Amino acid sequence: MARYSQLGFVDAASPLMEQMIFFHDHAMVVLLLIINFVLYMMIYFTVQKFICRTIYESQFTEFIWTVVPAIILVFLALPSLRLLYMLDEIGDSALTLKCIGHQWYWSYEYSDYSNEISFDSYMIPTDDLEPGDFRLLEVDNRAVVPYGCNIRVLVTSEDVIHSWSVPSLGIKVDAIPGRLNQMGFYLNYPGIFYGQCSEICGANHSFMPICLEGVDTKSFTAWLNTLEAYQK
Incomplete structure (x- = not known):
């Protein structure tokens, strides 16, 4: 059985690994927020006997659930591209x-x-x-x-x-x-x-x-x- 210390990454011994762990934690926070929201909506509409027509056919609602995921992807893409650049960059080596x-x-x-x-x-x-x-x-x-x-x-x-x-x-x-x-x-x-x-x-x-x-x-x-x- 895994111990608590074995549930995450190994200890980072380089700045690159520290940045990878930071990006992982950043992405996990975003992922947990999305999972909780989607789970709440699924439970809510499952308990309800019907879905309100104003929500079901609302163009504004469709606009929101199209724009919000795009914004979320930006929050994930920017640190990801920064990390990829750092991994590819090789400075003066000793x-x-x-x-x-x-x-x-x-x-x-x-x-x-x-x-x-x-x-x-x-x-x-x-x-x-x-x-x-x-x-x-x-x-x-x-x-x-x-x-x-x-x-x-x-x-x-x-x-x-x-x-x-x-x-x-x-x-x-x-x-x-x-x-x-x-x-x-x-x-x-x-x-x-x-x-x-x-x-x-x-x-x-x-x-x-x-x-x-x-x-x-x-x-x-x-x-x-x-x-x-x-x-x-």
Whole structure:
């Protein structure tokens, strides 16, 4: 049974996800008002033995129930278009992370440096999990990024269509063979953020999780130097 904390969205870790949650709450308020009004009218006219002819054939009433929904759509469209623009906008990025989907694992590349750093990320089998690890979400090599700066993500695939998705960041980018998609995000705080492939990509679709770790800039630089020395 779901607990109270599991009935909504995951905690937002980026400004984009915060805006998505805000828009969801905004739309839900409008939706609840519409549902309550329509339910009231249905009950009212069901209880009544007849509908007044002045209401049934009123042009003014038809005008009202045509204009009001249009106004409601405007209240939903304006914040929706603003959010879509924010999702599509990518500012100056401090780091580029390239994610490549395979059947059935992810590869990551840090191509901003003279020596390109790359590694594969596989799901840890259930028998090898440590106490406190999350089943079907832990990986052997996490993608590490610094928090507090803009990150650009390039996503592609080498075989079939995958989808790189991290709910707490508000990110879902399709990985399509022969095509390079991009999206940006900004981490508000350090932590470990999980996701999964959100496109049905074959028999082991549910076994290619995403594990993103946000650290401070100093720790990220140290991790990067260690990985670069190891790959040499």
